[in-house]
Structure formats: C-alpha cells, structure tokens
Amino acid sequence: MAIKKSDLYSSLWASCDELRGGMDASQYKDYVLTMLFVKYVSDKYAGKNDLIVVPEGASFEDMIALKGKDSIGDDINKKILRPLFAANGLEGSMELVDFNDDDKLGSGQEKIDRLSKLIAIFENPALNFKNNRAEDDDILGDAYEYLMRHFATESGKSKGQFYTPAEVSRILAKVLDVDKADVPSYTAYDPTCGSGSLLLKVAEEAPNGLTIYGQEKDIATKGLAIMNMWLHGYPEATIYGKNTLANPQTTDEDGNLKRFDFVVANPPFSLKNWSNGIAPLQDEYKRFQGYGVPPEKNGDYAFLLHILASLKSTGKGAVILPHGVLFRGNAEAGIRQNIIERKWIKGIIGLPANLFYGTGIPACILVIDKEHSESRTGIFMIDASKGFIKDGNKNRLREQDLHKIVDVFNNQWELAKYSRLVPFEEIEKNEYNLNIPRYIDTQEDEDIQDLNAHLNGGIPQKDIDDLQAYWEVYPNLRKELFTPIREGYSKLNVAKGDIKETIFNHPDFLSYNTQLDTLFAEFKEANLPEMNAIDEDTKPKAFIKQIAEDLLQRYANKPLIGRYEVYQHLMNYWGATLKDDVYMLVEEGWVAKVQRIIEKNNRGKEVDKGWTCELIPKALVINTYLAEEQQALEALQGELETTQAERSSLEEEHSGDDGAFGSLDKINKAEVTRVSKELKAEAQPQQTAMAAEPDAAYGDKLVTDLQVAKKWLKLYTKEANLKKDIKAAEAELDKNTLAQYGKLTEAEVRKLVVEDKWLASLYADMQTEIDGISQRLANRIKELAARYEHTLNELDTETLDLENKVTAHLEKMGLVWN
Known part of the structure; x- marks a missing residue:
C-alpha cells in the first residue's frame, strides 16, 4: 500500500508520545527527527552506492536488533549514528542527539522500554519508504513540516524560532525570481537558517536546484538542518555553526563576506544582545559603513545590513522582520533612509499577526532587488494582514492567500485596499516612514444611516447603487426588486420573506448559474484526460499545480465569484483527499483494493470491524450498482423510524x-x-x-x-x-458490495474515482460558492429593507399607541399617573 500522509503523521506523533513524559518538545523533537532520518536514509540508500552512504551495521534494520538490550542507548550512539555520520563526512560537524541520556530518557529498564517502543513505531508498514514510486514524493517533506510545526507549537514562544511556517517560506521563495535560476551553480544563503526549511523552499523553486549555504548558531538545530538537507536531496549543502553576526562563516579567500545570488532569512525578532562579540564601528566586514549602527537592544537592522552585504550586485533577497522596522525612529530611521535612497527595496508585504511561533506580533517581508535598482521608481506594497484562517491559537495563511500575494507582487497589480506602487517622492514626503497603513487604506467603508429615509421612508438609491457589481450580472433583477418613489429613494417590491426566493428564481440568476456550470464543465472536459492519465510516471505536485492553475485562470475576472476562493476549494480537497488518492494511484494503479479494519478493544485484543476501500468509498459503489438494494434497506429503516x-x-x-x-x-x-x-x-x-x-x-x-x-x-x-x-x-x-468491488473494471474504477468522487465533490464545493453570491445579495437587501421599513413618524405613532394601551390597563387596575 502507498504511504498515506494521515497514517504517516499519526505514526510519527505516536513516537512523540513515547518520549513526552521525559522532556519538553524542544528536546524530544531531536530524538524523533533523528529516528525519522535514520529510517528514511536506510530505506532509500542502504546497500546502494549513492550520494548518501549507509555503512554495514548502521542501518535501521540493525537498530531493530538492539530492541530490549541493556546497551540499547549506547549502541544507537556508537553503532548506528556515529558510523552513519562519519561515512558521509559529517563527523564533528553536528552534535549527535544522545540516546544514552539517563536524565532525559530515564535509566535502566525505563530507558530500554522507551527506546524499544520508539524503534517499534518506526517499524510500522506505513513508514516504509523503500517503494515510493512518485519521483517528486513530498510526503516525507510534509511529515517533517508537520512535526516541526507541532514541536514549535508545544515548545512555546522562546523555543519556536527554529521554524518558519511553510506558507510564509513559500512566499519568500516565489517573489525572488528563483525560477529563472536555471543552473545549480546559483547560490542561496540563509544567515539564520534554523532547521533549513526556508532554504529548501527556495531551492524547490529553482528548476535544477541551487547551491545551498546556511548558518545556525544553535548546535542541535544545526544538526536538524543538515538532516533536513539530506532528507530532501541536498546532502552537499553547507551548513555552518556559530553566531552569524559576530562570526560569519561564509567568507571568501580574502576574508571578505561571500556574496550570493539569493538570500532569505527569518532572523530572531528584535534581538537584544545582537552586538555581543562585535565592534560595529570597527566591523571588519564593513556591514554598517554608510548606513549607521542599529540600536544596541534591537538587532533587526543588524541582520538586514548583514543580508545586504551578503548579496551580489545582481542579488535578490527576502527577509521576515517585525513591522517596527518600517517606522521606528532614531538610529533605525537613519538606516532605513540610507537603504531606501539606494532603491534596493523592491517591495514590502505586510503579513497577518500571530503567524509565527516565536511571537504574536505582526511581521512583514522585505523584498530586496539590487539588480534593477537604477530603474526603480517606488516600492511596491501589499497589505495582506486580513487574509488568513484561524488554526488553533495561531493564524495561518491559506493557499488562496499565498497565491494572491505572489500573483499580485510578481505582476505588480494595484488592487484597492490591498496593494499599490508607492513612489519614492511620496515616501520622502513621509520622512521615509514605510508604515503600510500610511499608503494603503484597508478600512471598510462605513455603512451610513440615511436620515431622510428614516423620516420619509424608502431605501436610499446610494445603497442600491453600491450593489452595482450584482446589477451588472443581474440587470433585470434590480427593476423587479425596486421601484423609485422619489428622487434618490426606492421602495422594495417584494416582502422581506420573499427576497431570497425572488433572487434564486429570477431568470438573470438562473442564466448566470448556467454560465458558471458551463465554465466548470469546460474545466472538467479539459482536465479529464490528465486525471485519467495518472500512472507510475505522474508527478503529484506537477499534477495538482497544472489543474489548480487551470481552474484559477478559468475563473479569473469572472464577476461576483472570486477565483482565489474557487482555487482554495480545490486545494482544500487536495489536502484532505485528492493528494492521498493520487499517490495511491501512482503506487498501485487503478485498482480498488479493499482491506479489513482491525482495531484493538479495551483489553488489547484485535477485533475485525469490517472492511473498507481507501480509493473508492462504499457509497459510490452502492449508488452506482446496488441502488435498488439500498432503496429497499432505506425503506425498512424508514418503516423502523x-x-x-x-x-x-x-x-x-x-x-x-x-x-x-x-x-x-x-x-x-x-x-x-x-x-x-x-x-x-x-x-x-x-x-x-x-x-x-x-x-x-x-x-x-x-x-x-x-x-x-x-x-x-x-x-x-x-x-x-x-x-x-x-x-x-x-x-x-455489504456482501454484495464487497463482491461488486471484485468485479470493477479499470474503466469503471476511473469513472468512479475521477468523475463520481473527485469532480462531483469539487462541483458541490463550487455550488456553495455560487449560492453564497446570492445569499450575500439577499442578506444585504433584507438588511436595508428592515432598516428603513418604518418611518420615524410611524414608529412614534406606534409608540404612542402602545403607551395609551398601557395607561388604559393601569387605569382599569386603579392606578392613575399624576
């Protein structure tokens, strides 16, 4: 069976539970990720003469043989890890996690049991990487990201800085023109590389990879970065240790800073002790010369100046920094002005608050481009602060948010309340303050109450005109809903309760729905061949990119319906179902395999819970081939109810x-x-x-x-x-359904999967988006109708009438007001 990411994740997280009691997340991540690393390289490279060497006696299979032994911890260190790293030239370049640490793992039998159980979890068949056929298999990468994200969540603020959310990393990678770097000799550098995921996202955008350099002062995190590089096919990447600002390791033969084509970074925000070990005014690398020295207790600009010094004259960079760098004064204001005057800042992307695990404050991406500074007339700004989804106690960028940011930035689209190119002259007038709200107003227009309408009745024409986007699509609907009663005001022609039905049944609405149905039918027809052509040579990431971009383009510039919202429906389905299905088809072909569901009861005994098919849900087969039996069963169930x-x-x-x-x-x-x-x-x-x-x-x-x-x-x-x-x-x-699975031809499997499962689910999602169009219109009209339903005179009369009735009742009770 193909590895399902859901199975992989649950297995990996179970391994965390085995160690959870002995240490916090920032410590046990090292054990789990090291185990994942050994398992992966053993499955992929053991017994092969390849980039990564797995010495005899140092594979995961050899680790299995250590289970239950008194010396298990020491043996993992000496017989597995050290030989593995030494054989690949890494001895001494990374600190090995100690599998014999009594303080963290317990002593005696406790340690033996804990490590034996941990190894057993990685024996799970779901964690077999040997036979993955998909060339661009990113299941391991997803698993690594999943673990890092969860470790960062559990580690708390101070220990979450080693991880940059994957969505943010992808933005940095996609706004740097890395796709134009067509040979692997192009260089990429991250001076605060953490676990290396940001660098890998950049390399992923290059058609033939990049030459990677990184520096990370935390020794354990540096080890994670090296393993991460290996796991993703970059064993030759160079990852240095030590403090980047005080001891930059990327230097050339003359002792000067090495210059790179691309630099990306997510440095620690507002580092207090950045100048330890540095004499800024005598800095041998001249990083502060001509700019100024950052404040002693705030290192944001120190990292930015190091990045600028590390870029070639044609180099491009992207760095994540807190919003404060855009507007703080004193020494930072002078540095900011000096950088702006060089015209090196291509753009600024304002991100939502609470995205990062190290802090809840909002951050921004500064995009640097030295190559085209001479012709630059301004700085392109994006305020993307409102595009996110809640994910637990953090915010997270959705696929639609990411795609919109990248499209708008790379195409320099100016969108109201979202983005604009700000001329340098305007920035100069604002004293080089780059605070995004100074240049992009994202405030929603105020919903103003109309006193004339409240006094004399009617719905203001202005409020009706504000719905012009709808009237352009439904030109006759406006006339049916509203009739002018005096200049500037109209009356609603239907009862409030009939508004939604009037809209949903109107010919204009039905006509536009038909247009959108046709649009989806065209998407279906264009992509059916690609979906049906999935085989062992299919690259899943390329597959989803192709159909997702096609969907996005088809819905571009269509009125009322947002193309990025439509795109998000597909990407949601990809993450929940489609991705697992595609990998399964790549691994196993168009075969509807069934399997028993075996669960353990409270006493640990295995119990047969029936059977299932991961690729084709039972309901699809029943509805297609056994509908009469299903209807008879439903009739019995109805009679029972x-x-x-x-x-x-x-x-x-x-x-x-x-x-x-x-x-x-x-x-x-x-x-x-x-x-x-x-x-x-x-x-x-x-x-x-x-x-x-x-x-x-x-x-x-x-x-x-x-x-x-x-x-x-x-x-x-x-x-x-x-x-x-x-x-x-x-x-x-159930018996007949199981038998029917055995009769399915390959053509029937294709139809059930592609048309009845994938496209039917996506079409249903599209319908919810279309229904939402008219729902929003109906709700706004109801709101306006309710607001101006009664004039103030009518309300006064009604109030007076009610007062008189109350007074009359009180008089009958013998109560009279003086």
Missing part, C-alpha cells in the same frame, strides 16, 4: 398517573407484558366483546388500557422484526 416514533408517542400519551403505563418505573417488554396480563385478568368480562369487535371503542378504562398495552407490544414486536430484517439486509448489501 415510523414504528419507533409511534411507540414513543404511545408511551408519552399514556405515561400519566391515570395512563396505562402510569404505574411503571420503566417501560419495557417485560413490564408491559406483566401489566397486560394483569389488565386482561381484571377485564375478563369484556374480552368476548373485544374479540367480536376489535376496533370498537370501549369506555371502560381497564379495556382501554389493555388495548394500549397490546398495541405497544405489537409495535415492539414489529420493531424487533424490522431490526432483524435491517441487519440481514445490511449484511446482504
């Missing part, structure tokens, strides 16, 4: 003190049978009459109660029989 409702109604009606069930603590078969027998004995004289006329109404309470009890028992018996019939029908349907 009716019977249960009838019995519940009978119980409720006759549960009072005088009812047939009034004396019962519980209403069940045994109790009702007992009561029925007692009533039958007491009401014996009337039994003959009841037998002769069973439907007759008898006034005697005993006879009535006996009829109720008999009816309850009859319903109970019917209910029990229906449950048996339903169980038998479910078993028969």
Whole structure:
C-alpha cells in the first residue's frame, strides 16, 4: 500500500508520545527527527552506492536488533549514528542527539522500554519508504513540516524560532525570481537558517536546484538542518555553526563576506544582545559603513545590513522582520533612509499577526532587488494582514492567500485596499516612514444611516447603487426588486420573506448559474484526460499545480465569484483527499483494493470491524450498482423510524398517573407484558366483546388500557422484526458490495474515482460558492429593507399607541399617573 500522509503523521506523533513524559518538545523533537532520518536514509540508500552512504551495521534494520538490550542507548550512539555520520563526512560537524541520556530518557529498564517502543513505531508498514514510486514524493517533506510545526507549537514562544511556517517560506521563495535560476551553480544563503526549511523552499523553486549555504548558531538545530538537507536531496549543502553576526562563516579567500545570488532569512525578532562579540564601528566586514549602527537592544537592522552585504550586485533577497522596522525612529530611521535612497527595496508585504511561533506580533517581508535598482521608481506594497484562517491559537495563511500575494507582487497589480506602487517622492514626503497603513487604506467603508429615509421612508438609491457589481450580472433583477418613489429613494417590491426566493428564481440568476456550470464543465472536459492519465510516471505536485492553475485562470475576472476562493476549494480537497488518492494511484494503479479494519478493544485484543476501500468509498459503489438494494434497506429503516416514533408517542400519551403505563418505573417488554396480563385478568368480562369487535371503542378504562398495552407490544414486536430484517439486509448489501468491488473494471474504477468522487465533490464545493453570491445579495437587501421599513413618524405613532394601551390597563387596575 502507498504511504498515506494521515497514517504517516499519526505514526510519527505516536513516537512523540513515547518520549513526552521525559522532556519538553524542544528536546524530544531531536530524538524523533533523528529516528525519522535514520529510517528514511536506510530505506532509500542502504546497500546502494549513492550520494548518501549507509555503512554495514548502521542501518535501521540493525537498530531493530538492539530492541530490549541493556546497551540499547549506547549502541544507537556508537553503532548506528556515529558510523552513519562519519561515512558521509559529517563527523564533528553536528552534535549527535544522545540516546544514552539517563536524565532525559530515564535509566535502566525505563530507558530500554522507551527506546524499544520508539524503534517499534518506526517499524510500522506505513513508514516504509523503500517503494515510493512518485519521483517528486513530498510526503516525507510534509511529515517533517508537520512535526516541526507541532514541536514549535508545544515548545512555546522562546523555543519556536527554529521554524518558519511553510506558507510564509513559500512566499519568500516565489517573489525572488528563483525560477529563472536555471543552473545549480546559483547560490542561496540563509544567515539564520534554523532547521533549513526556508532554504529548501527556495531551492524547490529553482528548476535544477541551487547551491545551498546556511548558518545556525544553535548546535542541535544545526544538526536538524543538515538532516533536513539530506532528507530532501541536498546532502552537499553547507551548513555552518556559530553566531552569524559576530562570526560569519561564509567568507571568501580574502576574508571578505561571500556574496550570493539569493538570500532569505527569518532572523530572531528584535534581538537584544545582537552586538555581543562585535565592534560595529570597527566591523571588519564593513556591514554598517554608510548606513549607521542599529540600536544596541534591537538587532533587526543588524541582520538586514548583514543580508545586504551578503548579496551580489545582481542579488535578490527576502527577509521576515517585525513591522517596527518600517517606522521606528532614531538610529533605525537613519538606516532605513540610507537603504531606501539606494532603491534596493523592491517591495514590502505586510503579513497577518500571530503567524509565527516565536511571537504574536505582526511581521512583514522585505523584498530586496539590487539588480534593477537604477530603474526603480517606488516600492511596491501589499497589505495582506486580513487574509488568513484561524488554526488553533495561531493564524495561518491559506493557499488562496499565498497565491494572491505572489500573483499580485510578481505582476505588480494595484488592487484597492490591498496593494499599490508607492513612489519614492511620496515616501520622502513621509520622512521615509514605510508604515503600510500610511499608503494603503484597508478600512471598510462605513455603512451610513440615511436620515431622510428614516423620516420619509424608502431605501436610499446610494445603497442600491453600491450593489452595482450584482446589477451588472443581474440587470433585470434590480427593476423587479425596486421601484423609485422619489428622487434618490426606492421602495422594495417584494416582502422581506420573499427576497431570497425572488433572487434564486429570477431568470438573470438562473442564466448566470448556467454560465458558471458551463465554465466548470469546460474545466472538467479539459482536465479529464490528465486525471485519467495518472500512472507510475505522474508527478503529484506537477499534477495538482497544472489543474489548480487551470481552474484559477478559468475563473479569473469572472464577476461576483472570486477565483482565489474557487482555487482554495480545490486545494482544500487536495489536502484532505485528492493528494492521498493520487499517490495511491501512482503506487498501485487503478485498482480498488479493499482491506479489513482491525482495531484493538479495551483489553488489547484485535477485533475485525469490517472492511473498507481507501480509493473508492462504499457509497459510490452502492449508488452506482446496488441502488435498488439500498432503496429497499432505506425503506425498512424508514418503516423502523415510523414504528419507533409511534411507540414513543404511545408511551408519552399514556405515561400519566391515570395512563396505562402510569404505574411503571420503566417501560419495557417485560413490564408491559406483566401489566397486560394483569389488565386482561381484571377485564375478563369484556374480552368476548373485544374479540367480536376489535376496533370498537370501549369506555371502560381497564379495556382501554389493555388495548394500549397490546398495541405497544405489537409495535415492539414489529420493531424487533424490522431490526432483524435491517441487519440481514445490511449484511446482504455489504456482501454484495464487497463482491461488486471484485468485479470493477479499470474503466469503471476511473469513472468512479475521477468523475463520481473527485469532480462531483469539487462541483458541490463550487455550488456553495455560487449560492453564497446570492445569499450575500439577499442578506444585504433584507438588511436595508428592515432598516428603513418604518418611518420615524410611524414608529412614534406606534409608540404612542402602545403607551395609551398601557395607561388604559393601569387605569382599569386603579392606578392613575399624576
């Protein structure tokens, strides 16, 4: 079976649980990620003469043999990790996590058990990387990102700085023109590289990779970066240690700073002790010369100046910094002016608050481009602060937010309340203050109350005109909804309760829906061949990019419906379902494999919970091939619900003190049978009459109660029989469904997966987006109608009338107001 990311993630996180009790997240991440690293390189490279060497005796299989041994911790260190790193030239360049640390892992049997269980988790078949056929398989990368994100979440603010959210990293990578770097000799550098994920995102954008350099002062995090490079196919990447500002390691033969084509960074925000070990005015690398020295207790500009000094004259950079760098005064204001005057800042992207794990404050991306500074006339600014989704206690950029930012920036699109090119002259007039709200007003227009409408009635024409985007699409709908009553004001022609129905049934609305249906049908027709062509050579990332970009372009510039919102529906489905399906098809082909569901009960015993098919849900097969059986089952279920409702109604009606069930603590078969027998004995004289006329109404309470009890028992018996019939029908349907899976041809599998599952789900999502268009229009019209429904005179009259009625009631009660 292909590795499902959901299985992979759950397995990896289970490994974290094994260590959770002994240390916090910032420590146990090192053990889990090291284990992941050993497992991956063993599966991929053991026994091969490749970029990564796995020495004999130092593979994951050899680690399995250590389970349960008294020396397991020491053996992992000496027999697995050290030989593995030494064979690849990394001995001494990274600090090995200590698998023999009694303080963290416990001592004696506790440590043996903990490490043995940890190894066992990585033996899970879901973690088999040997047979992955997808060339651009990013499941491991996703897993690594997943773990890093969770580790950062659990580590808290002070220890979350080693991780830059993947969405933000991708923005940096995509605004640097890295895609034009067509040979791997182009260089990329991150002076505060952390675990290296940002550098890898940049390299991913280059068609043939890049030559990677990074520096990270934290030794353990540096080790993670090296492993991360290996895991992603960059074992030759150079990752240095030490403090970048005090001891930059990227120097040339003459001792000068090495210059790079691309520099990216997410340095620690507002570092207090940045100048430790540095004499800025005598800095041998001249990083502050001509700019100024940053404040002693704030290192943001120190990192920015280091980045500028590390860029070639044609270099491009992107750095994440707190918003304060845009507007803080004193020494920083002077540095900012000096940088702006060189015209090196191409753009500024304002991000939402609370994206990062190290801080909750909002940040921005400064995009540097030295190459085109001579022709630059201004700085392109984007305020993307409102585009995000809540994710636990953090905010997260969605795919639509990321794509919009990148498209707008790279195309320099000027959008109202979102982006504009700010001329240098305007920036100079603002004393080189770059605070984004000075240049982009994102405030929503105020919804103003119209006093004339409140006094004289009618809906203001201005409010109706504000809905012009809708009237351009529904030109006749406006005339049907509104009629002018005086200059500047109109009346609503339909009742408030009929607004939504009027819109949804209007020919203009139906016509536009048809246009959008046609648009989706065209998307379907264009992409069906690509979807049906998935095979072992398919590259999943290229596949989703192709169909997603096609969808995005088809919905571009369509009125009322946002193309990025449509795009997000597809990307949501990719993350939840489509991605796993595509990898499964690449690995296994167009085969609907079924598998048993085995779960452990409370006693640890394995229990068979039936079967499932990951690729094709049972409902699709049933609806397509066994619809009649399903309908018959649903009929039985409906009859059962009716019977249960009838019995519940009978119980409720006759549960009072005088009812047939009034004396019962519980209403069940045994109790009702007992009561029925007692009533039958007491009401014996009337039994003959009841037998002769069973439907007759008898006034005697005993006879009535006996009829109720008999009816309850009859319903109970019917209910029990229906449950048996339903169980038998479910078993028969399940058996026939399983048999049907075995009969499916490859063509049938393709249709079920592509058309009935993927495209049907995506179409349903599109419909919710389309329905939302008219829902928004209907809600706004309802709001306006309710606001101006009554004039102030009408409200005054109604108020006076109510006051008079209250006074009259009080007078009748003998209360008179003086």
